[in-house]
Amino acid sequence: MNSPVRPDRPWQRPAGQATDSDFIDLKKIWHAIWSRKWGIILLVAIVGVLAAFFVSRITPIYKAVGTVLIETKGTPVLSFQMPDAPKEISEYLQTQLSLMQSRGVAQRVVRDLTLIEHPEFDLRQQPKPLINTGAIKRMFTGEEVEPPTEAELLDYATQRFMDSTSVWVEGKSQLVYLSVSMADSLTAAQATNQLAQAYIEAQLEAKVDMSMTAASWMNDRLVSLRENLQASEDRLQAYLDAEGLVDLNGVGTISANELSLTGDRMIDARRQRAEAESQYRQVESMRSQGWERLASVPAVLGHPLIQQFKADQAHARSRVEDLSRRYGDRHPAMASARSDLNAATASLRQQVEQVVASIERNYQLAVANENSLRASFDENKDRIQDISRKEFKVRDLQRQVESDRALYETFMTRLQETTATSDLSSTNARIVDSAIPPTVPAAPNVPLIMAVVLFLALILGIAQAIIREILDNTFKSSEEVESKLNLPVMGIVPQVSRKLRKDVSHLFERSGDKRFCEAVRTIRTNLLLSETGQPRQVLVITSTGPGEGKSSVSANLAFAMGQLHRVLLIDADLRRATLDKAFDFKPGTPGLVNLIGGNAKLEDCIHTVGNVDMISAGAVPSNPLELLSSPRFAKLLEVVKGRYDRIIIDSPPSQAVSDAAVLSTLADAVIYVVKSDSTLIPHVQKGVSQLQNSNAPVTGVVLNHVDIEKAKKNGQFRGYYDHYGYSEQQTV
Template sequence: MNSPVRPDRPWQRSTSTDDSDFIDLKKIWHAVWSRKWGIVLLVAVVAVLMAVLLSRMTPIYKAVTSVIIEVKGTPVVSFQPANAPTEVSEYLQTQLSLIQSRGVAEKVVRDLELTEHPEFDLRQQPGPLIDIGGMLDAIMGEEPEPLTEAQIMDHATQVFMDRTTVWVEGKSQLVYLSVAMADKLMAAQAANHLATSYIEAQLEAKVEMSMTAASWMNTRLVDLRQNLKDSEDRLQAYLDAEGLVDMDGVGTISANELSLTGDRMIDARRQRAEAESQFRQVESMRDQGWERLASVPAVLGHPLIQQFKADRAHARSRVEDLSRRYGDRHPAMQSARSDLNAATASLRQQVEQVVASIERSYQLAVANENSLRASFNDNKEQIQDISRKEFKVRDLQREVEANRALYDTFMTRLQETTATSDLSSTNARIVDEAIPPAQASEPNTRLFMVVALFLALVVGIAQAIIREILDNTFKSSDEVETKLNLPVMGIVPQVPRNLRKQVSHLFQRNEEKRFCEAIRTIRTNITLTEGNQPRQVLVVTSTAPGEGKSSVSANLAFAMGQLNRVLLIDADLRRATLDQTFEFAPGTPGLANLIGGNAKLDDCIRSVGNVDMISAGTVPSNPLELLSSPRFAKLLEAVKGRYDRIIIDSPPSQAVSDAAVLSILADAVIYVIKSESTLIPHAQKGVAQLLQSNAPVAGVVLNHVDVEKAKRNGQFRGYYDHYGYSEQTV
């Protein structure tokens, strides 16, 4: 939001309030650019120091050997069993650890005699700058203990391990081994020897494993041989105890006998069943007479029974035939009856014999069945016993066969291990041997220099930005009007260095057009703000010494002298400059002499061009009392009648209280601020003290402004608005 321009202050510019969250990159760039030479100097100093440091550093050369490590090496002679597969990444990590192991490092140190090399020998290493332990031993009169071989070897090994680096190339099986040393020839030799020592260690480990395995198998083979002999002895002892020769033959015979006995027992059972059936038929009809028995199918079917029955029937048929012709006592009849009785008796006898034969057959069938059953049971028990013995024999035989197979396997593996122990191959081989490097790997001069210069540049830029942030001084008219709430009556540009000693004479001599125009602008602004009541007495003061109030007072006096009668009074009795600037004669009376009554006014006035001047005179011991005395007020009243403008060069407001005393007698106070030098809090305090004394502070003059820098910061137009001319008119 822009603040309005006050109509009674034509010199005031419209100001704007910036957003506190807005980062002004242009302002940052100008802050850096304004301090560019300091940044360049810092970068140059850092570059020189880094160059000196790098030149004093010992170059380190890194020799690299490449080795391929296959997950499963190609064996010279392949035997079973095969090893289980291993993850490639885990295997390579294990091999990397083995390469960097202490055992391999010690072998390299021992073989190359690195304990005698200056980079590894503990006895040749520089000691600490302040050896407290050695100093204590010297004070106590104790001799330091000599280094042992173990300590020297341990130190050399540790240093070699620290200088060894191993890494894998991507996802391949190619491994790189590097050794960093100041001696590039020894670095290459050490890298190659490290790879060779690793491969030899792998071979030695495999040979040692083979020998250990052979020794273990020899010991185990003795136990297996004894186990085989014991199992064979147990089998033979059992065979001898049981009287067994051929278990297969005995078992076969017993099985055949059991099968035949079973078949015969089946037949006997069938025969016994048939005999029992006939016996049951006969037994059930025994009480019904022999004739009833003769009708039984088992009896009736007998051939003799049928024949005797036929004979009986024939005899009966003859009797019946004869009975129809003869009587009972007829000899033929009696002979026929005698034949019938004989045939009946023979039939009865034969039936009884057949019945008895059926009973005997049944008894024999039962006896035969029982005998065969007993024989079958005996054969079955015998076979079961043989089976049990066979199982025992088979168990003993399996034990013998298992022990013999294990013994044969161990014997074969032992022979293979013994025969191939010197044929072991490693799965690692050197691809490229290390050669002495042509360039040092450390220090990386280019990288270190670039990083150092970059950091120096960053630090320089950061320092410039921080200084800009912490710079609590006035750099523009906007800051003056905002911080002090006073109008800027003029902006005085910075003059070239060759003119700074004569800065108080610039307007008088009309040198440095830009400076002279700035003084005219101040004169114009003072005139415009007077209105109908001119400001006759002007007091020019500042916050602290060195801000240019005296040069502003002198040049403003010459500027106003072109229009009015002007008197310039040097009231800075403690640090007078007027007499030295304008080369007054030594001992020239001045203001201190007038107030003290030691000189007259006309004797103290010196004319320089169109301006009359009163110097400070003899420096008194009590300047504040002199300026506060009524004599000084009377002096001002006296000179007011003679001059249109009285300009008083006052002491700084923050240094002493003289400015506050002088401001009471003034019609206007001009406050001079040195650009980029006067601290804002100090200026605020100085202005506040003057306002508390009711001093008529008319405005501020911003002195010693770097116009070119202001132009780069975007403030050029504002400054030249005050000057009233363009750059081409300069």
């Protein structure tokens, strides 16, 4: 689990938590730029002078401009071809622009104006490169380098001319502007006009060549089309002769009529066959039941003869019945009547059999008739289908003949038109304005170049100032110290002049710099006012690293405290002692190392300078940390506490060694010295954090070596010292 963020350590906030640094401080940026204004001005001036020097050495280039009107493309010669999709005029103009800048047109201009001998386009007159490959080859191989050939000279001049040519269209008009840029204004105008003329001549030649090529191709194609037409006609006639066809339409019509009549007759025959089949089925179903049953069949009963014979039979039967009531069976009349009845019955039977036989014959005839008609119908249908196939083949051959004839006639017409118009010389481009020699160079644009260069130099200088400000991750003001360390600033010590720095430890004692002395008094006052109840007797002064002025602050604060109290200054920086050098103690003078080691007495180690007693570090030990953490050092502090009101200990830097953490455990207050515009903020935060992790009583921070004049320019400490009459001549 992550440890909670302590409120007294704002630098330990998570990265996602918003702080004041998340916002852009425009005032700070302006101060960063303003503080480095002379460097920015110097950079702009140097860049401006260099730019002016190089621009003055550039050869002026003149740009001659001409105008050509390009109209839309006319109807192509081979207009019978499938037309392409319509193109916008702008696309057509873009194509013409590319043609104007083509290598062929450029080469024509080079030849017409003999630019191959012009100094700007002659390969032989160009400046030699820094590394002459020909000379190197001649030096190592001894071979002479051959001069450039005519083709190489022409190729070089053409490429240079293409590079110096530009073509463009303004707006949606069809006016095309041509320009050639050269150091020779007269040649530039001539080249521009010749470029336009060369383009027009190239277009005319292309059209004539295209017409001649089209005519030649069409002649060859016409012969082929004539042969194709003849072959198509021969195939059609051969098929008609092979099939014996004369009039397919008439034959097809007759066959269709016959097929229609046969169909109608086949329908009647099918109906008759169905009726005959129905009667035949009725007779067949009754044949086994005798002729009397057959006589009752409707097909038989409806026959007129059957009805007549049935009537005769009924009459004979009625007569027999009448006579049987009057006479006996042997009576001649009865015998005659029975004979007539038998004769009538026999006739009826015979007639029934004849009718039945007739029904059978009618059925057979109906079936035969239907089959005959069906066969005839199928024969006519096959004949019509055969005629249709032949008609389709004939029409296909006819269409081929017609297509070949139409194509042949079209080519013949176009060939005649092309031959008649091949000698016309028309173009869709003409010169509107000829180029004239320019009087003002087009390049270099000196005002624009200078403006851009100076602007970029200004931007570069400002960016450099801002980047330096961003990368300058040091403390420069008391507000930064308090916001980033959450510790009060006990005082701000100004930077002193170089001539006073060698005696900086004596400044307060000798009143050498009023600003410096006033700053030390401020530290003393803030320290005394921060005491609540019990005085802070033991005061440890440390810093992040060496060279930040902690020793000079310790000495001058000791002299300031000495005006009010009995003060003892102890140099506990046993590795890099400063008191003996600052106050000219004799070499071998006993000090703190001797006291802790028991090699000297306290009275022998105390030296009085002004109103302050001092104990120097003494001989450099091999184990300084063990000496400071020993009980003898703690006992020494207890002894001197009874004799002095204030004990100021000059501690080693907190980031260099662990001595400061050990000394802070014995102190009542710890003052942390930070060198302005020098010590990195993360290093200070780490040093303070280490002391606080050791439960050191870090009381406040002293911002040392502050450049007051620079801070005033940045809007800091404005009037801080001048208000009290300290003139600027007293400091640097």
